[in-house]
Structure formats: structure tokens, C-alpha cells
Amino acid sequence: MELNVVKNATCTFCGCVCDDIELHANHERIVKTKRACILGEAWFKHHTAERLYPDALIDGKPASVDEAIEKAAEFLYRADMPLVYGLSNVTCETQREAVHLAEIIGGVIDSHTSL
């Protein structure tokens, strides 16, 4: 099968953010990495494009993404002091959206830096 080869891929496992990784992937998983370290290789091979988990869970039960978004919005809207936390393993574009959301819900935004 033809493999999709990505040159100069960026690894976001640790703070080194190496951007010279070569990845060989089929349609659902990365099968080969070049220049990645032992941690990076595990990181790339560990995440696949398979559907292993339900789209969303509400109170532990499978739900649709639309329902989950509505429920999440309701919880955050009703809260007096909601917390938006994490942000270490998401893109800067997501972080910007998260700041905007935190402002609208009147919450606290924080990352791993504060630990």
C-alpha cells in the first residue's frame, strides 16, 4: 500500500518541538518514524486515526458531539467561577479560542506552567 510520507513533521511530545521528523503513515496509523527520539516515536505511533472511543460521553454514557457541546456550554455559562485549564498539548489556535471562551464565561484560564 502507498504510504503517505511527511517530511519535516513537528513532534509536540516535549518542549524540544523537533521539526525535522520524517513520518510514514497509512490511512490509519504512523508506521515508521525517522530522526524521532524514543519518546517521540512512541508518541507518534501511539495515536492513530482509528475510531477507538465514543464521539462524546455525558455522565459516562455515549452521546453526540452536538449534545455534549450544548451540555458543556450550559455548565460553563451557569458557573460563577469556571476554570479553563491545561492547554499544554493543544495548538496555539486552540489556546486563543480558549482565552476567548474564558473571557466570555468570566473564568480563570491557566496552564501547566502554574503547577
Next chain:
Amino acid sequence: MSCTLGEVKNRADLIIYWGGNPAECHPRHFTKYSLMPKGKFVPNGRKDRTMVLVDIRETPSVKAADLFLQVRPGKDFEVVTALRALIKNQRVDKDRLVETGLTFEQLQDFAGILKKARFGVLFFGMGLSMTRGKHMNSASVLTLVAELNAFTKFVAMPMRGHGNVTGSDMVIRWTTGYPFGVNLCRGYPRFNPGEFSTVDLLLRGDNDAALILGADPGATMPQPAIDHLARIPTIVLDPKVTHTSQLARVHITTAATGISAPGTAYRMDEVPLPLRPPLKSPYPTDEEIVRRIRQAVQGKPPWLPNSNGKRRLV
């Protein structure tokens, strides 16, 4: 005072790692950025550089070091303070150095190495910033580095652990003016670590809802903080069902950053890099979900903060 890793590669002839174990935690740091590469002003690579490792125990990184200084646990601040005095030829009480685990001679030797460098860089890890003294330790090494600039060129850089934690500092900084732990409750940003930092908020039970993304506090935080997350409605966005998802009211599965979700991530030296995901995920990206939650909130009646801290519909 910091610089990019490119400058380290091309200029640094003295590399210090303090409270970190790059050989195991940042495996390519030596070879790609700091120690091994041949650079413009260090043409012979490793041969032109000196590496000093400061830590409380022997780790695999010791093998790469020219000098290893074993500090007694929790005594980093005292060592830095003594070094600050020694580089300025101030008097240091030898007897009081005993508690640091290092001798006067070792420290004086180290102070000499620091001053002799043409371009020194001090990488500090969580062994320094997360142990006794915490941010005061970080502040002390930054002061030491600032003072060394009276003698030579010296910079400091934190060894950031998680992929894009530097990015969150950058983004929150340019949007709110502060890097982390920012409270927007009153409609304008307030910053006070210790008060608005997550663990403190959760331990006091201040939050009444939480959105967790790109993190798994259920596996890393102190138990009383986790207990509070389980008491309040918690929402988790993650590519996997995590420890935190299991105590959350809502979990939404998202695409994995850099693997099936595109975007930008910051390297530890604050250089932004584009992600090139090779896979296509069946799940939406975090960015899309956060945007849709924000749009859903914006569709509800607006409110203003009241003087009692509660909300008031407008």
C-alpha cells in the same frame, strides 16, 4: 535574558543543566540543540563546549557532563546564593556551605568556569523550579545569570516539559497581558499566582465548573484537587478517555495535536513552528470544539458580574 536554541548551537561554549535530566526527558536536546552540533563560533562541536550538570542525584545525563555537581536536595537556592557572592569575590562562610553538599573549592571552581565562558547558557528544569523554594529558585538562577553578564555573555532558558506549554504562555500573554493563572471573573484580567493558580483554586474549592483540555490533571494533581474536579461539572477534551474523563460530566474526543490536528506550537525557546499532521482523524479538533462551545455560550442571554461576585442578567 534568553536566546534561541539556534544561538546556543552557534555560540554557547558553556552549557549548564540545572535540575534536569535531558538524556531521558529531552533526548535530542544534546544532539540537536546544545552540546553536540558544530556551530559558527564553536566549529568543533562538543570539543569546544563545556557541560556542567547540577542535580541532586546521578542520572543518565551525567555521562554527557564534563563536571557533575551533586547538590543536597532542597539546597539549590543556597548554592546559587553562594555562587552569586563568589563571582563578585565576596566573602563566603565555608562552614555554612556544608549543608549544600558541595565544598567551597567546588563552588569556587564552578564560579571560575562561569566567568571564563565566552557565551554561557543555563538550562533549568523542574528539579529546580518545583522543589523547595520553587519560583524563588528560578528567580535566583535568573539573577545569577543577569549578574554574570557583568563578566561575559550569559543566558538562561527553562527546559519546558509538555509540547506546547510555551505556546500557552505566549498566547495568554499576548491576549491578557499575563502568562498563566489569569482570572477574568471581573471582565478584566487579574494575575496572582498562588491565588488564581489551578491547584490553589481547586484545593480551596473556588471553582464551580471546569473545562480541561490538553492535560490530564486526574493523573498528575494532588488528590484533594482531583476530588474537587469530581464534585463540580467538569468537561474534558482529549484524544483519549483519560483519568480526568472518568470523573467528568462531559468528555468530547478530539483529534491528536500534530498527528491529526494542524496548527502551531512553540518550542521552549519561544520559536513558533507549524505542525504537519500525517493522519486524518475521525474526530473534530480541539480548536473546533472550543469555538463551538464559545458560540453556544454566546447564544445565551448576556450577563454582567455583580458586586457579590454572582452573575446578573442584562
